[in-house]
Amino acid sequence: MKPLTLGIAGIGTVGGALLNLLDTNGSHFSRILGRDIRVTGVSARTRNKQRDALVKGATWFDDPVALAKDPSNEVFVELIGGDSGIVKEAVEAALKAKKHVVTANKALLAKHGIELAQLAEANGVALNFEAAVAGGIPVIKTMREALGANRIRRVYGILNGTCNFILTKMQSEKRPFDEVLKEAQALGYAEADPSFDIGGFDAAHKLALLTSLAFGTRVAFDQIHVEGITSITEADIEAADSLGYRVKLLGVATETDSGIEARVSPALVFKDSAIAEVSDVTNAVAIEGDFSGSILLVGAGAGGNPTASAVAGDILDIARGLVVPPFVTPSAKLKDHKRAPLDRHYGSYYVRLALVDRPGAMAGIAKSLGDQGVSLESIVQHRPQTLHAPRSLPQRTSDGAQPVIIITHETTEAAMRKALATIETDGNVTEPPQMIRIEEL
Numbered sequence: 001m002k003p004l005t006l007g008i009a010g011i012g013t014v015g016g017a018l019l020n021l022l023d024t025n026g027s028h029f030s031r032i033l034g035r036d037i038r039v040t041g042v043s044a045r046t047r048n049k050q051r052d053a054l055v056k057g058a059t060w061f062d063d064p065v066a067l068a069k070d071p072s073n074e075v076f077v078e079l080i081g082g083d084s085g086i087v088k089e090a091v092e093a094a095l096k097a098k099k100h101v102v103t104a105n106k107a108l109l110a111k112h113g114i115e116l117a118q119l120a121e122a123n124g125v126a127l128n129f130e131a132a133v134a135g136g137i138p139v140i141k142t143m144r145e146a147l148g149a150n151r152i153r154r155v156y157g158i159l160n161g162t163c164n165f166i167l168t169k170m171q172s173e174k175r176p177f178d179e180v181l182k183e184a185q186a187l188g189y190a191e192a193d194p195s196f197d198i199g200g201f202d203a204a205h206k207l208a209l210l211t212s213l214a215f216g217t218r219v220a221f222d223q224i225h226v227e228g229i230t231s232i233t234e235a236d237i238e239a240a241d242s243l244g245y246r247v248k249l250l251g252v253a254t255e256t257d258s259g260i261e262a263r264v265s266p267a268l269v270f271k272d273s274a275i276a277e278v279s280d281v282t283n284a285v286a287i288e289g290d291f292s293g294s295i296l297l298v299g300a301g302a303g304g305n306p307t308a309s310a311v312a313g314d315i316l317d318i319a320r321g322l323v324v325p326p327f328v329t330p331s332a333k334l335k336d337h338k339r340a341p342l343d344r345h346y347g348s349y350y351v352r353l354a355l356v357d358r359p360g361a362m363a364g365i366a367k368s369l370g371d372q373g374v375s376l377e378s379i380v381q382h383r384p385q386t387l388h389a390p391r392s393l394p395q396r397t398s399d400g401a402q403p404v405i406i407i408t409h410e411t412t413e414a415a416m417r418k419a420l421a422t423i424e425t426d427g428n429v430t431e432p433p434q435m436i437r438i439e440e441l
């Protein structure tokens with residue numbers, strides 16, 4: 001059988017790892033596929049000797065669009081990144097030329113996934129993007145194939161390695177946010193602009209794709225509620241720890257009676273839950289199928305080799321002749337994404353307040369919450385030298401206010417927001433309240 005030919009655009013961390021993988025495991029592919037996989041064309045921003053050595057035998061293209069159109073390759077592998085411009089042009093050109101496309105580009109798919117899927121389907125080719133969600137974890141193939149017989153009820157997970165790394169290190173090594181972020185950047189986990197990571201947008205791109213796959217809806221990045229981790233302080237991490245929780249940045253998409261609730265936000269999870277154990281740069285995705293029950297996939301969500309593994313898996317599917325609609329449901333049959341109002345979210349909440357130190361302040365807080373029907377599970381006000389508060393809870397703030405941690409019983413987000421709006425303005429706190437959802441997973 002003739003070799004499968006690839007044109008690879010982008011030779012950065014992932015592209016370099018892919019070239020190495022194809023070289024290292026080439027004979028394995030010949031054996032399992034009965035055909036070779038050959039890189040016939042490459043393109044990258046800069047050409048140098050090191051790169052030339054990596055791609056010996058392949059034709060060099062300065063222009064990725066020219067590579068995408070070139071008939072010497074059947075599969076266009078897009079590893080450049082970015083959601084528009086030349087990248088979109090190159091992917092469109094490849095699909096129009098009836099070439100299969102493999103990409104790791106979550107931003108491009110979150111923004112233009114449906115139009116690109118339509119183009120792929122119209123041309124009878126694959127648009128595979130396993131590497132776009134949770135790096136090396138085969139979540140898309142799991143949802144598309146292994147769990148394909150199920151109706152998915154909920155999908156959630158830790159979808160950003162950089163944030164998980166930061167939160168883990170802040171907790172376990174008691175190190176400040178900025179310092180750990182720098183380490184994540186040095187290790188190559190973070191996006192070129194790390195605000196995509198810490199602002200929650202990288203995870204939201206991935207959640208937008210998972211939501212579409214789970215519920216058969218059109219990709220709708222703008223319908224995802226996004227909160228990052230920049231508001232999380234060491235005080236939150238310590239307080240959560242004292243009360244039996246870990247803080248995680250979670251992406252959660254649930255189909256409810258009022259639509260799809262899809263959000264990326266910090267969450268408290270019980271320390272003994274499986275997801276709490278997922279630490280450092282590791283990602284995890286849980287998929288709840290109506291017949292399968294809950295499946296949890298855990299693995300490396302970033303880094304060259306794991307991401308290259310996912311890209312190569314997509315290439316193997318093409319080598320075997322497997323072509324399915326990119327979002328499983330044919331794009332003409334995808335439903336519109338109807339967003340559930342977040343105000344209807346029902347759950348427990350963690351609240352951290354900087355309470356002014358005067359009689360009646362706590363009573364005022366309790367009244368504001370009570371007025372909205374919010375019932376409290378616990379309140380911990382740290383008073384130095386008392387036995388009632390865990391030792392590790394935050395000390396007084398610099399303005400003399402006392403940190404108070406509240407855990408509520410289940411209530412609606414609307415009630416919480418109203419209560420906290422009153423608390424913020426009634427003079428009993430010195431800074432805006434911190435509110436974090438508690439997820440029972």
Ligand code: HSE
Pocket residue numbers: 134135159160161162163189190191197202301302303
């Ligand atoms: N910056 C991403 C992360 C890389 O930290 O998870 C993979 O998308």
